[in-house]
Amino acid sequence: MTRPGRPAARRRRRIVISIKTKLGALVVGAVLLTSGLALVAIRTSTEFRYITIFAMIATLLITQFVAHGLTAPLDEMTTVAGSISRGDFSRRVQGADRRDELGGLARRINRMADDLEAEDQHRKELVANVSHELRTPIAALRAVLENVVDGVSEADPETMRTALKQTERLGRLVETLLDLSRLDNGVVTLRARRFEVWPYLSGVLREANLAASQRGLDSTSGLHNRTDVHLHLDVSPPELTAHADAERLHQVMANLIDNAVKHSPPHGRVTVRARRGPYPDSLELEVEDEGPGIPEQERHKVFERFNRGAAAGQGGKGSDGGTGLGLAIARWAVDLHGGRIGVAESSRGCRIRVTLPGSLPA
Numbered sequence: 001m002t003r004p005g006r007p008a009a010r011r012r013r014r015i016v017i018s019i020k021t022k023l024g025a026l027v028v029g030a031v032l033l034t035s036g037l038a039l040v041a042i043r044t045s046t047e048f049r050y051i052t053i054f055a056m057i058a059t060l061l062i063t064q065f066v067a068h069g070l071t072a073p074l075d076e077m078t079t080v081a082g083s084i085s086r087g088d089f090s091r092r093v094q095g096a097d098r099r100d101e102l103g104g105l106a107r108r109i110n111r112m113a114d115d116l117e118a119e120d121q122h123r124k125e126l127v128a129n130v131s132h133e134l135r136t137p138i139a140a141l142r143a144v145l146e147n148v149v150d151g152v153s154e155a156d157p158e159t160m161r162t163a164l165k166q167t168e169r170l171g172r173l174v175e176t177l178l179d180l181s182r183l184d185n186g187v188v189t190l191r192a193r194r195f196e197v198w199p200y201l202s203g204v205l206r207e208a209n210l211a212a213s214q215r216g217l218d219s220t221s222g223l224h225n226r227t228d229v230h231l232h233l234d235v236s237p238p239e240l241t242a243h244a245d246a247e248r249l250h251q252v253m254a255n256l257i258d259n260a261v262k263h264s265p266p267h268g269r270v271t272v273r274a275r276r277g278p279y280p281d282s283l284e285l286e287v288e289d290e291g292p293g294i295p296e297q298e299r300h301k302v303f304e305r306f307n308r309g310a311a312a313g314q315g316g317k318g319s320d321g322g323t324g325l326g327l328a329i330a331r332w333a334v335d336l337h338g339g340r341i342g343v344a345e346s347s348r349g350c351r352i353r354v355t356l357p358g359s360l361p362a
Contacts, residue, residue, distance in 0.1 A: 026066050030059045073102045077109055089117035134173065141166040179251070179329050190245040190336055197240040197274045197283065198233075204253045205231045205272065208261070229264045231257070235274040242283040243358050248333040252341075255326035256287040256352050263291035263350065281358025286344065288351040299343040303331040 034055045041051040073095040083091045092113060093106040144163045147153040209231060253272070260270045273286040294302060334341040337356050344353040 023066075026063060029062065033058055033062075070102070073098070073106060077106065080109060080113070084113055084116060087120075089113050089120060130173075130177065134170070137166040137169040137173075141170075176326075176329070179332075190248065192243055192245050194241055194243045194281075195246055197242050198235045198238055200242075200246065201233055201235065201253065201272060201274060204250060205233055205257070208254065208257050228267050229261045230267070230269045231261075232269060232271045234271060237276070240274060240276055240283075241281075242356065243281040244283070244337055244356050245333075248336060249356075252330045252333045252354060253285070253287070255330045256354075259326060260287050260289035260291070260350070260352075264289045265291060277355060277358065279358055283356045283358065285354040285356075286351055288346060288349060290349040293346065293348070293350045294343055302343060303327045303341065 037051045037055050038048075041048055073093070076095070077093050080091045080093050083089075092110045095103055096106040096110055097103060098106065141163055144153075144159060144166070148155050148159060153159055209227075257270060257272065264270060268290040270290075271286075271288045273288070275284045275286075276282070277284045331341050334354055334356070339354060339356040341352065341354045344351045
């Protein structure tokens, strides 16, 4: 049952009094005031000069009152815009609840300030994260080389292997930053081709297993070193083909598999599924793990930059969450294809679903 009075309240909220209407009302009011005073002068035999002076004073007072209500928000917007230009994103315009053009402008300025504040926070987080990520492998690599130079250890294959692992970690971080730069600048083009899904995904899973088995140190770049998690591939039909950029799709699947493995319990299972989509050449991919899952209220932030999430639960050997850029890059690659990526409902663990349209956007 609808509450009485609710439709009327909604209609009142929809009423927008524009500045043009206010100015028109001001002009009409000034004319009516002058006409009324003229009629009073005629009936009371008052001299017109007194009526004229009184009408001018009254009109100026009314105009000043209305103009102050129109220009005060503009002065505040100028002050807030000046603060934003100086890098202070904490101030907001107060008249955002007005039901006129100035209220709409105030809401847009506040939204712009929110976006700039978020971007500034992302920039600071990027500097802090990159500094942290670079410090660990550089310090380890420097220690190895100093020991070799000082004669504490010899440049044997084992020592060089340790140095190589630190160099590889630096290389992975630099590659991630390059992907982020391409994302921001929009300079990446798609090179789409048709390929068979089963051998393609088999190669992605094989590379993930091989990289984990050869990585003896924890990776601060987000790549896992779990060897106790089982990867399972399910492609139906087996002869399924797709039309996409294989390199960008590899970024998507590698990041999703890495994230699923990190959050899997000991001896867990990660399943990669591929199905034909609703359109010709379209493809649906799913990566499902048996970890703690993602709370529903947190799902909208999964693909944001620097969202590291929680470490692997249930006693898993998960890493520290990496740079928090892997899933953001995955979403970027999917968006390049004109597809969709999101967290799907799952009775256990987390399931990420990717839908590629097949026909790529221009």
